[in-house]
Amino acid sequence: MIDGYAPEPDIYDEMMDADGTIRSHWQKPLDELRAFSDADIKHFWDTAQRLVRENGTTYNIYGDEGQSARPWRMDPMPFLISADEWKHLEAGLIQRARLLNLLIDDIYGDQKLLSDGLLPASLVFGNPNFLRPLHGVRPVGGTHLNFLAFDLARGPDRRWWVLRNRTQAPSGAGYALENRVVLARTLPNIFRDAQVHRLAGFFQAFSDNLIGLSGKDDPLAVLLTPGPHNETYFEHAYLARYLGFTLVEGADLTVRDNKVYMKTLNGLKQVDLIFRRVDGEFCDPLELRTDSLLGVAGLVAAIRAGNVVVANSLGSGVVECEALMGFLPGLSRTLMGEELLVPSLATWWCGQEKERDYVLGNLDQLTVLPTFSHRSIMNTQFASLPSDRFTQGAQDQLRSHLSRRGYEFFGQESVTLSTTPAWQGDKLAPSPMVLRVYLCADGDDYRVMPGGLTRTAEKSARSVSMQQGDASKDTWVLSDTPVSTYTRLTAPDQVISLRRSGSDLPSRVADNLYWLGRYAERTEGTIRLMRSMILRLSGEAGAGDDPQTLTRLTNILVDLGYLRQRTARRAIAGGIHAIEREVAIVLFDRACPSGLLNLLENIQRTASLVRERLSMDSWRILNGLHALATSHAAMIRLDVDDALELLNHMLEELAAFSGMQMENMTRSLGWRMLDIGRRIERVSHTTRLIKDMAIGGDPAAEGRLDLLLELGDSSMTYRTRYLSSVQLAAVIDLLLTDDTNPRSIAFQVATLAEHIEALPHDRDSATLSREQYLISSMQSQLRLADVHALCAIRNKREQLKDLENFLTRQEREAYEVSEALARNYFSHVLSTRSGFAGGMVP
Numbered sequence: 001m002i003d004g005y006a007p008e009p010d011i012y013d014e015m016m017d018a019d020g021t022i023r024s025h026w027q028k029p030l031d032e033l034r035a036f037s038d039a040d041i042k043h044f045w046d047t048a049q050r051l052v053r054e055n056g057t058t059y060n061i062y063g064d065e066g067q068s069a070r071p072w073r074m075d076p077m078p079f080l081i082s083a084d085e086w087k088h089l090e091a092g093l094i095q096r097a098r099l100l101n102l103l104i105d106d107i108y109g110d111q112k113l114l115s116d117g118l119l120p121a122s123l124v125f126g127n128p129n130f131l132r133p134l135h136g137v138r139p140v141g142g143t144h145l146n147f148l149a150f151d152l153a154r155g156p157d158r159r160w161w162v163l164r165n166r167t168q169a170p171s172g173a174g175y176a177l178e179n180r181v182v183l184a185r186t187l188p189n190i191f192r193d194a195q196v197h198r199l200a201g202f203f204q205a206f207s208d209n210l211i212g213l214s215g216k217d218d219p220l221a222v223l224l225t226p227g228p229h230n231e232t233y234f235e236h237a238y239l240a241r242y243l244g245f246t247l248v249e250g251a252d253l254t255v256r257d258n259k260v261y262m263k264t265l266n267g268l269k270q271v272d273l274i275f276r277r278v279d280g281e282f283c284d285p286l287e288l289r290t291d292s293l294l295g296v297a298g299l300v301a302a303i304r305a306g307n308v309v310v311a312n313s314l315g316s317g318v319v320e321c322e323a324l325m326g327f328l329p330g331l332s333r334t335l336m337g338e339e340l341l342v343p344s345l346a347t348w349w350c351g352q353e354k355e356r357d358y359v360l361g362n363l364d365q366l367t368v369l370p371t372f373s374h375r376s377i378m379n380t381q382f383a384s385l386p387s388d389r390f391t392q393g394a395q396d397q398l399r400s401h402l403s404r405r406g407y408e409f410f411g412q413e414s415v416t417l418s419t420t421p422a423w424q425g426d427k428l429a430p431s432p433m434v435l436r437v438y439l440c441a442d443g444d445d446y447r448v449m450p451g452g453l454t455r456t457a458e459k460s461a462r463s464v465s466m467q468q469g470d471a472s473k474d475t476w477v478l479s480d481t482p483v484s485t486y487t488r489l490t491a492p493d494q495v496i497s498l499r500r501s502g503s504d505l506p507s508r509v510a511d512n513l514y515w516l517g518r519y520a521e522r523t524e525g526t527i528r529l530m531r532s533m534i535l536r537l538s539g540e541a542g543a544g545d546d547p548q549t550l551t552r553l554t555n556i557l558v559d560l561g562y563l564r565q566r567t568a569r570r571a572i573a574g575g576i577h578a579i580e581r582e583v584a585i586v587l588f589d590r591a592c593p594s595g596l597l598n599l600l601e602n603i604q605r606t607a608s609l610v611r612e613r614l615s616m617d618s619w620r621i622l623n624g625l626h627a628l629a630t631s632h633a634a635m636i637r638l639d640v641d642d643a644l645e646l647l648n649h650m651l652e653e654l655a656a657f658s659g660m661q662m663e664n665m666t667r668s669l670g671w672r673m674l675d676i677g678r679r680i681e682r683v684s685h686t687t688r689l690i691k692d693m694a695i696g697g698d699p700a701a702e703g704r705l706d707l708l709l710e711l712g713d714s715s716m717t718y719r720t721r722y723l724s725s726v727q728l729a730a731v732i733d734l735l736l737t738d739d740t741n742p743r744s745i746a747f748q749v750a751t752l753a754e755h756i757e758a759l760p761h762d763r764d765s766a767t768l769s770r771e772q773y774l775i776s777s778m779q780s781q782l783r784l785a786d787v788h789a790l791c792a793i794r795n796k797r798e799q800l801k802d803l804e805n806f807l808t809r810q811e812r813e814a815y816e817v818s819e820a821l822a823r824n825y826f827s828h829v830l831s832t833r834s835g836f837a838g839g840m841v842p
Helices: 024-034 038-054 083-107 173-186 188-193 200-214 233-243 299-304 316-320 322-336 353-361 392-404 507-537 547-559 565-574 576-588 596-609 616-630 640-664 669-694 704-711 715-722 728-737 745-758 770-784 801-826
Strands: 058-063 066-071 074-081 147-154 160-166 221-224 246-248 253-256 259-264 267-270 273-276 309-311 347-349 366-370 409-413 419-424 427-442 445-448 453-456 471-477
Touching (some): 074 083, 083 445, 173 188, 173 233, 173 453, 200 273, 200 445, 221 233, 253 299, 322 347, 353 392, 353 409, 419 471, 507 596, 547 565, 565 576, 669 745, 715 728, 770 801
Parallel strands (some): 221 246
Antiparallel strands (some): 058 066, 259 267, 347 409
């Protein structure tokens, strides 16, 4: 495996000395690996990659075409640290964590360091991570940094250097844990024999410490994530499950009376602890960044009142500023009376004359960076271009900037990273590496994770970036004594408690499932209508070029919100080809707000927000639908055969999605919300269809009743049942009051009543909830409806007025049911997103 392995000259290699000798702590694991054949080794590596894929480990990357997710790149060769070296690192990192916590405490407290001139005011007050509303606010327990990390690199002199402090919301711990799980399963014997420190004790200490700060035995703890589009969303979900915290977004939380609550279908539940993965400035749009959609309005007030524990404290990112690193040695002596055990990378802030002059005199040896830069959390591309590689013009421009606005820059020593063995092709090769080590508060002190996230690059010896596709590896901290085998994961042969889940569904998830159901049903209704329109426009259904038929069909599109009145009049005047163009726009033009493409975009977007609740087959169906429609987006002329084939295929795919919903989803509250959305949308759509096609003129003679049966997918049922010409009363009975017809309004209302009864509500209440009252009212009206009386024509002026009023009331109460569900289960305050009788609402 190591034949041909050769460290580069003047670069420290973690496994091998310059003379080719294997370092002592690497010897035993390598000897055990050498005992396996090439085929065995390949099998081990293939197993590791398979486990990564099966676990769904992903990392979101960003490029010119937006965001995309790719499998996590894991190198199956671990990085090893000896027991003696770890003891030194552990002591130095704990010391640094104490120092940073004291520094933050002073910045948001007495600010003595500022008044004594030991810390430049511009590095604090000019820092975008300094949050003024948090000044004077001391966190529960007095610890600002409950979880932090340091990026480390080893230089050619064998010393470890701290490249960066990660105090805002350090990422990667979940990936480090996943790397450990995968590699421990891939190389179990080698892992056990090497006496590798376990990670579970660290996470248990972190969890216990936070829970202790809440002051409750069983607090509600949540992990606050920016959402699925964040680059490290996988680890947010992974850590939430591992720690037993509820994964939430800002929209899942609300603040009442200076207390934070989580919105669930069971009502508001007070949140005691927030482990945040959202940057501090985005956490409260009320007092911090007003344009943030990621936070919780009023969170700062809740923190100020001491009603919630937030880790890390808001504003703790102020010490991530790399320009501060040049001041840490002096601050350590002042605050702790100690020299730093693990030094920082040499840094000179150019806001000071002496330091600026040094940087200007050594531009060919240093890297110059902006003082306040916003980099990706997982990006350690600390050495962009060394100044000696600038063109002469660029160097002159840099000198000018430093002379005039030196406080905006700092100079930093360039370091060549050490290398570690990484699997490249079919052999091990030296790869530059950066190690991220994590610490958590443990009572009044800190505890270091005995491991970390090691990241490697294939080529560059100066930078490592997960966004650039570099790899990660498990970090083994070796012990010279037996190690604890404690784990938080369930062993494969361990008996687990059986349970049913889904009763504590977060309101945001329920809301998105509800709207996924509505969008799916709305899309199906649109496809059926467009298919019927095309059949009639083409003459296949007997409509041909009849001006009255064209006018009637076009008016239907207006009434249902697909066309504007002015557009419809222009299309009618232009004849059948003009109407065909308008239908093509509804089908294939992204600019049409109620068109098919926008409906499918809504489905795709909403489904992505609840992807973890959908099966792979369901997700594949929705992806296929979206891709199919998008491939026709350029069509501007309606080709009847192609359009009919497309619409028929889409209906089949939607039927498959509906089948997945009915046959594969457990009957949890999530499934009920998805089906409630579908049923409410069908009530709304069907009532409007009946009003548009059955009221006014002679609907039977004009063919409107046939179209109504076709759109309601009830033509075959009607023909089988009546074997006669289409009559109004029979059609209305079938589509309105027949509770055996799964397309009727009565069937939808009966299904809604069943779902609503199963939702969480006060079982001891003497009165019905608003949604229960409304659905009972709708059921009573439908059961007592006299269809013949509703279809009786009293006079030409008020033709079928009773039927129209009846349908309007059903539609209005269905809308009110939607509003009541939104108030009670989604927002717990605000009304929902839809509007009544307003056509297509996005």
